[in-house]
Amino acid sequence: MSLLLVEDDRELSEPLTALLAQQGYQVEWVNDGQTAYTLAMQNNYELLILDWMLPGLDGLTLCQRLRQQGLATPVLFLTARDSLTDRVQGLDAGADDYLVKPFAFAELAARVRALLRRPLAGTTPTRLQVGTLVLEPEQRLAYRGARQIVLSEKETQLLMLLMQHPGQILSHAQLLAGLWPGESQADRNLLAAQVRLLRRKLECPPEPPLIQTLYGRGYGLIPS
Template sequence: MKLLIVEDDKDTAAYLKKALGEAGHAVDVANSGRDGLLLAAGETYDVMVLDRMLPQVDGLTILRTIRASGVKTPVLLLTALGGIDDRVEGLEAGGDDYLVKPFAIAELLARVNALARRPPPQAVQTALKVADLELNLLQRTVTRGGRRIELQPREFQLLEYLMRHAGRVVTRTMLLEAVWDFHFDPKTNIVETHISRLRSKVDRGHGRELIQTLRGAGYCLRDPG
């Protein structure tokens, strides 16, 4: 692994570099917050070991800055501040783990390895799009061809489910469970009625019908091309 150590105490930094190097890792060291920030923002690392108290730029400022710029490198914070509030502040600033000085090198190695094994964070999906139909999950809005479509809450849920499964057939039972939380057949035409209303809002007045009924199978939202 390629690691970055940001530690202003040169003896501690040299000790960490030696120990991590002996464990088979490639290690870069920065002895100031400024140098650490430049390396963290400009290079790619598997894990960063970051001292909290640093000259020029402190550890929390480094964390907030790299997270704001999209750097997702796992960060192990090293600090002499062991209070609960200090740990919470460090984690909320973007840290992934916390180790209080003095520490055992075996524990530090174990924590670095554990951080490296974590799967990379998944990007949060904020919008769905099929052809010229767009659904904004944060603003809870729907547009087609740039024109706003007003939907009732249940219609929005139904459209969201169809768009998340775009190109695939979804059955009446799947919709009853996902949208209405029914795990039985209510013996009503509730799905058919809502699909009809949704289709009239989404497809009416447009050249292409996106919501399609597949007789005997279910429904499919797809771009007919």
Template sequence: MKLLIVEDELDLNRSLVKLLKTQAYSVDAAFDGEEALDYLATSDYDALIVDVMMPRMDGFTLVQTLRQQNQQTPILFLTAKDSLEDKVRGLDLGADDYLVKPFEFPELLARLRAITRREQPTVSSSQIQIGTVRLDLSSQQVWKAEQLIPLTAKEYKILTYLMSHRGQVLSRDQIREHVWDFDYDGDSNNIEVLIKNIRRKLQESSKDSLIQTKRGLGYVIF
């Protein structure tokens, strides 16, 4: 998942970039609204984290400009402006959420996950292909090269979930909630077993697997 940080405070900007990269996000950094527009003209992002008070172009103006251009990328305001009036203004301009400084990093991550979940990835056809693995959404079949891979229903749901969120590290809790629809309270090691089964059926080792393990975080497909 690719993020753009728009924050004029140098130390905070660098800290956010460093911390988010530890969570396997790809991150670019801008220091004002005009620089952010330059980035957005050449790259697509899954979400923006935007300060309000910045030189040249403030965060409110940036978000207003993007929404007027019909740019629908999820946006999280990150700002010291904590009045109700400012929060209402930011949300009315088109931001998806508003987090007041100072903040705790786990809360930032949770809010980021929330706004990116709302923006579900769209698939232009009935198929998703990453490398040699092709997933057919209409027939619910998976192919590697020209070989049909026989997956169980839950293995298929896990692989679909990961492929549909390419680049995003998904925790065991997120996978469990998606695959078992929130009503499962069994052993989370079952997810490890299912991932291992998918890798075996795709004839991949854990080192060269399409599905990468991020220790202590979850699983991701790049």
């Protein structure tokens, strides 16, 4: 599996590249955002690992531009920016996960495996439909009528959870467990950020809303 590592700190990137290679990954390393943008658009990487503070094009802007171009490759932020605001901003930009420096390599390896993991055959539907909303999870594509919507990995997982329970309110705990299994750092603010990002893509005025918020309880999909 091929990964793109975007990190300008050579003292971190060189051992990290070696450790990931020992795990069986093919790792390409670059140290600036503009080169990373070009490579990400030209090659079929299965995961992008981005630092936030990069020369030229910073990691946040890089992620935003890739998503605007329709690139759905999973993105893991690897950064020293550790505030909740930073984490929410990273997810809003289209990242699928966020790991704060310094970190244990074992945790990074687990995050990488989780993002690259593919469901066992037969456990993920190839197509879900609720009213006029259609989801193709393997392609990370949704359709609202004739409009095609490109989704990130986390957006796909969230929408799939909601579509599998149309008309029901899923609790914050249920959604957090489904999106970030076993992660103690995930909280309602991160979930809210992910819901907000999905809403932006699904609900373009004058289209009626699809995702219902029941404050203090959770979220649900409104059948249309």
